[in-house]
Amino acid sequence: MDAFRTLAGGSRFDRKRFQSDIGHFQAVKQDPVASTSALPTELDFFGVAQPAAAEPGTASDPKAAKKERKRKRASEAAKTDAAAAAAPVDLAALARKHKIKLTGLDLPDPVPSVEAVVERAVAAGSARADVEALVRNWRAIGMKDPTGVQMAAWGTMLANRDILACAPTGSGKTFSFILPLLALLPPSLAASSPAALSLTTTSSAPLRPRAVIIEPTRELAMQVLREARRLAGDAGWKVAVLGEEGVGVQAKKEGKKKGKKGKKGEKAADAAGAAGAVEGESDRADAPEQVAEVPEGGEKADASYNGPVDILITTPLRLVFALKSSSVSLSTTSHLILDEADKLFELNFLKQTDEILAACSKDRPADAGDVRKGMFSATMPSSVEELAKGVMAGAGGGMVRAIVGHKEAATATIDQSLSFVNTEDHKLLSLRSLITSGQFTPPVLIFVQSIQRAKELANELIFDGINADAIHADRTPEERDQVVARFAEGKVWCLICTDVMARGVDFKGVKLVINYDFPQSAMSYIHRIGRTGRAGKAGRAVTFFTKADAGHLKTIVNVMRASGCAVPDWMLALPNPSQDAKKALKLRPIGRKDIARTSGSGVPEHGEGEEGKKKGGKKGGEGKRRKRERVMGGKEGVFKRRKEDEKGATASGKKGKKDQAEGDRPVKKAKREITLDE
Numbered sequence: 001m002d003a004f005r006t007l008a009g010g011s012r013f014d015r016k017r018f019q020s021d022i023g024h025f026q027a028v029k030q031d032p033v034a035s036t037s038a039l040p041t042e043l044d045f046f047g048v049a050q051p052a053a054a055e056p057g058t059a060s061d062p063k064a065a066k067k068e069r070k071r072k073r074a075s076e077a078a079k080t081d082a083a084a085a086a087a088p089v090d091l092a093a094l095a096r097k098h099k100i101k102l103t104g105l106d107l108p109d110p111v112p113s114v115e116a117v118v119e120r121a122v123a124a125g126s127a128r129a130d131v132e133a134l135v136r137n138w139r140a141i142g143m144k145d146p147t148g149v150q151m152a153a154w155g156t157m158l159a160n161r162d163i164l165a166c167a168p169t170g171s172g173k174t175f176s177f178i179l180p181l182l183a184l185l186p187p188s189l190a191a192s193s194p195a196a197l198s199l200t201t202t203s204s205a206p207l208r209p210r211a212v213i214i215e216p217t218r219e220l221a222m223q224v225l226r227e228a229r230r231l232a233g234d235a236g237w238k239v240a241v242l243g244e245e246g247v248g249v250q251a252k253k254e255g256k257k258k259g260k261k262g263k264k265g266e267k268a269a270d271a272a273g274a275a276g277a278v279e280g281e282s283d284r285a286d287a288p289e290q291v292a293e294v295p296e297g298g299e300k301a302d303a304s305y306n307g308p309v310d311i312l313i314t315t316p317l318r319l320v321f322a323l324k325s326s327s328v329s330l331s332t333t334s335h336l337i338l339d340e341a342d343k344l345f346e347l348n349f350l351k352q353t354d355e356i357l358a359a360c361s362k363d364r365p366a367d368a369g370d371v372r373k374g375m376f377s378a379t380m381p382s383s384v385e386e387l388a389k390g391v392m393a394g395a396g397g398g399m400v401r402a403i404v405g406h407k408e409a410a411t412a413t414i415d416q417s418l419s420f421v422n423t424e425d426h427k428l429l430s431l432r433s434l435i436t437s438g439q440f441t442p443p444v445l446i447f448v449q450s451i452q453r454a455k456e457l458a459n460e461l462i463f464d465g466i467n468a469d470a471i472h473a474d475r476t477p478e479e480r481d482q483v484v485a486r487f488a489e490g491k492v493w494c495l496i497c498t499d500v501m502a503r504g505v506d507f508k509g510v511k512l513v514i515n516y517d518f519p520q521s522a523m524s525y526i527h528r529i530g531r532t533g534r535a536g537k538a539g540r541a542v543t544f545f546t547k548a549d550a551g552h553l554k555t556i557v558n559v560m561r562a563s564g565c566a567v568p569d570w571m572l573a574l575p576n577p578s579q580d581a582k583k584a585l586k587l588r589p590i591g592r593k594d595i596a597r598t599s600g601s602g603v604p605e606h607g608e609g610e611e612g613k614k615k616g617g618k619k620g621g622e623g624k625r626r627k628r629e630r631v632m633g634g635k636e637g638v639f640k641r642r643k644e645d646e647k648g649a650t651a652s653g654k655k656g657k658k659d660q661a662e663g664d665r666p667v668k669k670a671k672r673e674i675t676l677d678e
């Protein structure tokens with residue numbers, strides 16, 4: 001279970017259990033004078049030696065001596081930091097070392113250290129004290145030297161330029177835009193800030209965020225909020241997620257009026273969702289909470305907040321509704337960040353992304369200047385780059401394109417392998433033997449291609465006694481939050497996911513990612529396996545493939561090769577799938593036999609399998625049955641949905657075979673998806 005502790009962020013240490021070991025590391029209290037009196041001053045790095053002629057009473061006052069040592073240490077550290085920041089840095093060598101490729105006109109220098117942020121931000125007009133506080137927070141939360149993408153993005157954003165950045169998964173893109181945003185925006189809630197005085201929570205004026213970050217899912221928005229608040233500390237920056245904690249939500253008095261608009265909004269949301277629904281999963285994941293215009297608690301007047309907001313994080317649809325209902329205005333927003341930008345330029349989000357971009361220039365006062373834009377992702381197809389360039393072209397000095405590492409590669413710290421499982425019937429068997437082989441190092445993420453398959457696989461693993469759960473767009477936001485928390489706490493060992501969890505989610509310490517179902521594109525593969533091997537840690541990714549997937553194997557082989565993984569010669573000799581075949585797979589997942597029907601242990605069809613499994617000699621029990629039902633949404637729910645799937649398949653006449661049922665929803669929605677040139 002210790003392995004899971006790392007997931008929760010900070011590591012905890014069992015002091016009781018390791019008490020005797022702690023003893024070895026505990027400092028022995030010594031009289032500083034006695035222990036250091038012979039120490040030459042040039043070797044007194046930590047300032048522990050007392051001055052030869054101390055003021056009377058000082059040497060004998062341990063508190064005063066400690067204070068003095070602390071002051072000396074801080075002043076030495078500040079000198080070292082300042083010296084490091086001022087020292088000439090070979091930026092070309094730095095860029096080579098971190099594989100940073102910058103393109104554009106008059107390129108700004110990368111920022112070589114977090115300390116160097118201070119001078120750059122001060123040059124951009126920020127108050128030194130605010131930026132110094134930020135740098136202190138950076139070190140206090142345990143961040144190390146900046147990664148390649150952070151060096152590039154900090155330099156570009158602090159030079160007031162637009163940026164399009166593509167860097168591997170887990171390479172720190174989140175802080176690459178959060179730190180410069182905070183460095184450029186003086187904290188509006190700081191005691192010294194005039195904005196703090198005009199703080200209001202009840203007026204009906206729109207919220208005017210100074211910077212906006214768009215995330216494709218609510219989970220990511222909440223994650224970015226946590227990271228931003230961690231870095232901002234208590235220095236007075238207001239960072240919020242739209243619609244959460246009453247931010248951008250109208251007070252009760254206006255609630256009724258808003259309710260009507262809300263209904264309209266909901267219809268609009270449905271329409272937008274229907275028109276733009278593409279990769280069904282992520283879209284569905286985004287829509288339910290976005291249509292809830294007045295979130296829980298929004299009825300109370302004191303739950304509403306429309307005071308100053310430095311950074312507002314939101315999903316696209318939620319922001320579009322807020323713009324339409326005038327709860328939010330972007331006319332004075334200075335920075336707009338599109339995280340997972342390639343996703344936001346896909347057809348299902350494109351309309352909303354366009355509306356958001358348009359809202360930035362609508363009614364913009366002349367003195368507000370242009371909105372500075374930043375686009376970030378681990379994958380950036382050239383078609384998306386073209387769209388992005390169109391949006392950012394013409395910005396002061398032009399856009400800077402920052403590519404870190406190989407654009408079509410996965411993170412180098414992931415050990416990737418492909419595993420042939422012949423047919424669907426053998427997959428579960430292969431998974432079981434992986435589990436018993438000792439190579440199954442929890443915490444593990446397992447990706448499948450549809451909601452139904454996620455439920456079925458979780459069901460099978462729970463039945464096998466594995467501590468598993470499933471997360472997908474059919475679960476409510478609260479359920480998803482709970483599952484994520486349980487996984488982070490180590491209460492769930494094995495999380496079965498659809499592609500909705502493939503992007504951006506930063507579970508610390510995931511050791512293994514299994515692609516139970518072959519990914520539908522190189523992009524999906526890169527994001528899925530990128531849930532492991534984060535922040536320089538090692539990880540492993542295993543991808544199952546059947547005979548039906550074999551034609552697409554080379555797509556993944558190419559990513560593996562570009563990432564520096566060893567690939568057998570016979571795989572390298574495979575032909576690349578044609579562009580048409582790639583597009584077809586992206587639009588329609590391969591039809592697969594239901595997982596429940598491949599278990600070979602008395603199919604739990606319509607909830608009847610429980611008996612079959614018991615007869616088959618497997619362990620069962622009431623507790624497990626209940627857990628299975630929770631994951632599956634209840635016997636009746638599964639039964640009803642399965643029946644509906646079957647009815648739909650027969651009615652549409654598109655599918656006669658039941659074993660294609662799980663592909664229904666994504667396939668229908670995927671038809672409208674934009675084609676990506678990967």
Ligand SMILES: Nc1ncnc2c1ncn2[C@@H]1O[C@H](COP(=O)(O)OP(=O)(O)OP(=O)(O)O)[C@@H](O)[C@H]1O
Nearest residue numbers: 143144145146169170171172173174378504506535
């Ligand atoms: N300079 C740093 N030093 C130490 N840890 C860092 C640093 N920068 C980021 N991290 C940590 O690395 C992890 C991954 O960062 P982040 O989630 O921003 O990656 P990402 O590049 O956005 O990944 P993805 O493409 O999957 O969204 C986080 O836990 C973050 O706290």
